[in-house]
Amino acid sequence: MKIVILGGVAAGAKAAAKARRLLPDAEIDLYTDDTHVSYSACGLPYYIQGNFTDYKTLLVRSPEEFEKQNIHIHLRSRAIKILPEANQVLIQDLSENRAYLAEYDRLVIATGARPVMPPIDNINLKNVFTVRRIEDGIKIREKALISRHATIIGSGYIGMELLEAFVELGLKVTVVEFAPYILPVFDNDISKLIQQQLTGIADGRFEILTSELVTELFSNDTGEVTGFKTGSGKEFKTDMVVICTGVKPNIEFATEAGIAIGETGAIKVNKHMLTNIWNIYACGDCAEKTLLIDGSKVWIPLGSTANKEGRAAAVNLAGGDEDFEGVLGSAVVRCLSLTMSMTGYTEKKASQAGFQPVSVSVTKYDRVGYMPDVNNITLKLIADKTTGLLLGGQAIGAGDADKRINALTGALIGRLTVEEFTKNDLTYAPPFSPTIDPLLNAAQLLLEKIRKD
Amino acid sequence: MKIVILGGVAAGAKAAAKARRLLPDAEIDLYTDDTHVSYSACGLPYYIQGNFTDYKTLLVRSPEEFEKQNIHIHLRSRAIKILPEANQVLIQDLSENRAYLAEYDRLVIATGARPVMPPIDNINLKNVFTVRRIEDGIKIREKALISRHATIIGSGYIGMELLEAFVELGLKVTVVEFAPYILPVFDNDISKLIQQQLTGIADGRFEILTSELVTELFSNDTGEVTGFKTGSGKEFKTDMVVICTGVKPNIEFATEAGIAIGETGAIKVNKHMLTNIWNIYACGDCAEKTLLIDGSKVWIPLGSTANKEGRAAAVNLAGGDEDFEGVLGSAVVRCLSLTMSMTGYTEKKASQAGFQPVSVSVTKYDRVGYMPDVNNITLKLIADKTTGLLLGGQAIGAGDADKRINALTGALIGRLTVEEFTKNDLTYAPPFSPTIDPLLNAAQLLLEKIRKD
Numbered sequence: 036m037k038i039v040i041l042g043g044v045a046a047g048a049k050a051a052a053k054a055r056r057l058l059p060d061a062e063i064d065l066y067t068d069d070t071h072v073s074y075s076a077c078g079l080p081y082y083i084q085g086n087f088t089d090y091k092t093l094l095v096r097s098p099e100e101f102e103k104q105n106i107h108i109h110l111r112s113r114a115i116k117i118l119p120e121a122n123q124v125l126i127q128d129l130s131e132n133r134a135y136l137a138e139y140d141r142l143v144i145a146t147g148a149r150p151v152m153p154p155i156d157n158i159n160l161k162n163v164f165t166v167r168r169i170e171d172g173i174k175i176r177e178k179a180l181i182s183r184h185a186t187i188i189g190s191g192y193i194g195m196e197l198l199e200a201f202v203e204l205g206l207k208v209t210v211v212e213f214a215p216y217i218l219p220v221f222d223n224d225i226s227k228l229i230q231q232q233l234t235g236i237a238d239g240r241f242e243i244l245t246s247e248l249v250t251e252l253f254s255n256d257t258g259e260v261t262g263f264k265t266g267s268g269k270e271f272k273t274d275m276v277v278i279c280t281g282v283k284p285n286i287e288f289a290t291e292a293g294i295a296i297g298e299t300g301a302i303k304v305n306k307h308m309l310t311n312i313w314n315i316y317a318c319g320d321c322a323e324k325t326l327l328i329d330g331s332k333v334w335i336p337l338g339s340t341a342n343k344e345g346r347a348a349a350v351n352l353a354g355g356d357e358d359f360e361g362v363l364g365s366a367v368v369r370c371l372s373l374t375m376s377m378t379g380y381t382e383k384k385a386s387q388a389g390f391q392p393v394s395v396s397v398t399k400y401d402r403v404g405y406m407p408d409v410n411n412i413t414l415k416l417i418a419d420k421t422t423g424l425l426l427g428g429q430a431i432g433a434g435d436a437d438k439r440i441n442a443l444t445g446a447l448i449g450r451l452t453v454e455e456f457t458k459n460d461l462t463y464a465p466p467f468s469p470t471i472d473p474l475l476n477a478a479q480l481l482l483e484k485i486r487k488d
Numbered sequence: 489m490k491i492v493i494l495g496g497v498a499a500g501a502k503a504a505a506k507a508r509r510l511l512p513d514a515e516i517d518l519y520t521d522d523t524h525v526s527y528s529a530c531g532l533p534y535y536i537q538g539n540f541t542d543y544k545t546l547l548v549r550s551p552e553e554f555e556k557q558n559i560h561i562h563l564r565s566r567a568i569k570i571l572p573e574a575n576q577v578l579i580q581d582l583s584e585n586r587a588y589l590a591e592y593d594r595l596v597i598a599t600g601a602r603p604v605m606p607p608i609d610n611i612n613l614k615n616v617f618t619v620r621r622i623e624d625g626i627k628i629r630e631k632a633l634i635s636r637h638a639t640i641i642g643s644g645y646i647g648m649e650l651l652e653a654f655v656e657l658g659l660k661v662t663v664v665e666f667a668p669y670i671l672p673v674f675d676n677d678i679s680k681l682i683q684q685q686l687t688g689i690a691d692g693r694f695e696i697l698t699s700e701l702v703t704e705l706f707s708n709d710t711g712e713v714t715g716f717k718t719g720s721g722k723e724f725k726t727d728m729v730v731i732c733t734g735v736k737p738n739i740e741f742a743t744e745a746g747i748a749i750g751e752t753g754a755i756k757v758n759k760h761m762l763t764n765i766w767n768i769y770a771c772g773d774c775a776e777k778t779l780l781i782d783g784s785k786v787w788i789p790l791g792s793t794a795n796k797e798g799r800a801a802a803v804n805l806a807g808g809d810e811d812f813e814g815v816l817g818s819a820v821v822r823c824l825s826l827t828m829s830m831t832g833y834t835e836k837k838a839s840q841a842g843f844q845p846v847s848v849s850v851t852k853y854d855r856v857g858y859m860p861d862v863n864n865i866t867l868k869l870i871a872d873k874t875t876g877l878l879l880g881g882q883a884i885g886a887g888d889a890d891k892r893i894n895a896l897t898g899a900l901i902g903r904l905t906v907e908e909f910t911k912n913d914l915t916y917a918p919p920f921s922p923t924i925d926p927l928l929n930a931a932q933l934l935l936e937k938i939r940k941d
Contacts, residue, residue, distance in 0.1 A: 339916035367915035405545045442894040449902025462820035463792035
């Protein structure tokens with residue numbers, strides 16, 4: 036059997052490795068337009084920050100290891116056209132600039148996503164970066180080490196991680212966010228609190244501009260960025276700019292081949308990660324996902340999901356039967372001393388999906404008040420008013436705010452109501468939580484709120 | 489309405505406060521043989537350790553605050569007989585050594601548990617302590633500050649917390665445990681690992697003796713403990729001894745009054761925390777509990793449960809309807825850099841309960857390997873072979889091992905199978921977990937094990 040895999044960061048690399056274990060005799064070829072394969076893209080902010088200095092630390096498996104397993108890695112090789120009737124992919128070799136056809140029995144599309152470039156004048160200047168690949172990380176770190184000021188456009192997960200990285204490197208940082216508050220993937224009330232808390236620890240090291248966009252970049256004679264102008268007409272100086280305004284799935288060449296695209300704009304797949312074409316699978320950031328809560332379609336590109344999908348695709352193309360049911364959109368991000376985490380529906384998304392969301396937020400100690408290092412955490416819990424079904428949660432605070440979110444996910448996949456969840460028995464000891472965990476406080480209050488109205 | 493509450497640490501104090509909110513006009517009297525009321529007994533090891541120096545920090549509510557709410561606190565007042573037909577309790581005033589009768593319409597028994605004293609010769613020497621009340625904590629800290637060596641008999645949760653406290657105070661410590669491994673509440677394989685890991689960080693500061701018991705204490709002329717002898721005949725010197733060999737419920741006076749005792753030896757209650765007598769409730773460490781997994785009866789005395797039960801008792805005696813469904817036995821304990829946590833059934837208990845337990849243990853990084861402060865955690869996951877139902881888990885390691893246990897509890901109350909749990913979507917970012925969380929690795933392996941046999 037000839038297996039061709041397109042893309043090799045998380046989903047593609049995982050699919051290749053798993054397929055090899057299941058099909059010792061298959062021919063496996065992995066094509067990627069990247070210069071590296073099988074790496075932790077999520078680790079780039081920590082490489083930039085200097086938590087480790089050799090970028091090779093990010094590599095999960097080297098091309099040599101793949102070769103040992105008889106998996107052929109073709110770097111700088113871009114898939115430009117799929118010919119489903121012929122079971123062929125047209126590959127462009129970017130090094131030699133020639134094209135050739137690769138034959139497959141099973142095809143796995145794991146081409147990921149790419150940064151969305153906002154409409155900014157002069158965006159192609161030197162020292163204007165996106166963060167996607169290892170080279171991006173290397174260039175950003177090199178430039179950051181000799182810079183005094185960095186600008187981050189967009190304040191999603193990666194923007195927040197880069198803010199931490201630059202601050203830890205001693206740069207002054209300006210974050211520019213178009214939405215009214217940073218991290219707009221959270222509900223507004225929580226985003227507002229995140230912004231207040233981050234601003235509270237800024238101490239002159241960084242500033243956050245919201246409801247603001249960058250319209251133009253300025254440069255010097257050698258084409259290096261030197262500053263920017265905002266929509267409100269203000270001008271700022273900077274030594275480097277990183278665009279973190281989100282990503283979109285790499286699906287254009289799939290569309291052309293007749294592969295169906297879902298309502299979210301990513302490749303439509305079933306639970307086997309199979310597309311509408313019988314021998315073509317898709318997984319990772321280019322594929323659409325199913326929300327476990329209600330089966331609705333979402334596009335939440337995250338590394339943890341990509342790994343699971345790559346695995347499932349490999350099992351199924353090898354003749355196995357492994358359903359990948361979907362995601363909750365669980366995520367966590369650290370920025371300096373602040374942790375922000377969420378799972379399931381936000382209140383705004385729940386409304387859009389037709390639920391009648393009701394929510395509570397509590398701010399409580401994360402452990403017993405007399406313990407050293409006690410901190411506040413704020414928890415928001417969301418449920419459907421009609422059914423009492425738990426829909427999601429958001430947690431922010433110093434320390435392990437994500438602990439409470441992970442305590443919710445099992446309840447979400449079990450489709451528990453708030454009332455059922457109030458029966459939960461969480462661990463307690465003074466260094467770890469208050470006697471009644473904030474999560475249970477929140478659940479109790481939410482239950483009372485649902486019953487009252 | 490006259491409400492009498494017996495006992496006032498966690499369950500009793502919570503019941504009093506909640507009853508007051510629900511019944512503004514009720515007469516509420518709380519009798520306790522203790523000299524303090526409403527305090528965090530779980531905080532005693534941290535007071536001893538010196539995390540705070542004023543023991544009053546442990547008080548949740550002072551007697552004055554209770555009086556302000558018109559809740560009458562009677563300290564050093566022991567209930568010695570309940571007269572259910574007359575709705576009276578005979579109270580002994582320990583200060584004045586006289587007795588009197590208290591009348592009630594509703595009675596709440598929250599008399600807690602007391603230490604089990606092992607059969608050791610000369611156990612009543614000076615500087616031999618148990619840890620239950622605030623005075624115990626004060627005396628232990630006073631003595632620890634002028635001691636060089638402490639002995640802890642028993643290695644349950646409190647024994648482990650005291651080990652940390654004494655080591656942090658600079659004492660040399662000997663722990664003596666009768667079981668083959670410490671923390672015998674965990675499965676043997678995990679207890680063995682805990683012991684290895686603790687021994688690995690002992691660095692001459694403490695030693696752990698297992699399969700060993702203390703048979704005799706030695707003293708000097710003034711009756712102070714100076715050493716002990718073990719069952720194997722060895723002799724040791726020590727300056728102080730703390731007995732941590734477990735507790736038993738304070739139920740004798742309830743038995744005499746015809747209040748039914750459950751199969752576990754604690755007071756039998758229904759979901760309303762009601763005993764077999766229509767106007768007598770029991771809650772906290774003196775009451776039997778229901779295991780949420782299968783409805784079996786257990787006696788797991790923990791502070792977090794006591795608070796919830798006290799609340800439920802108050803709601804129901806006030807005419808409300810609040811079921812306390814039960815517990816999972818979720819617990820966490822820290823000892824120095826090691827965290828140990830569990831929920832639900834251990835493998836041994838699951839066998840005793842008639843399940844066909846199957847388990848896996850994995851040892852994995854707690855975050856991505858390239859992050860600073862990465863540590864190993866070991867996770868054991870237990871399920872029933874026949875049904876695939878998740879039964880419990882145990883986690884040990886540096887840092888927040890309890891995070892993974894709390895991620896299990898929602899699944900346990902939702903009665904998820906291992907297969908359902910493998911669909912869980914936990915948060916991921918490099919500072920918080922590996923791409924695939926160890927909990928999901930373990931669940932996947934457990935699923936394969938269940939399917940294979």
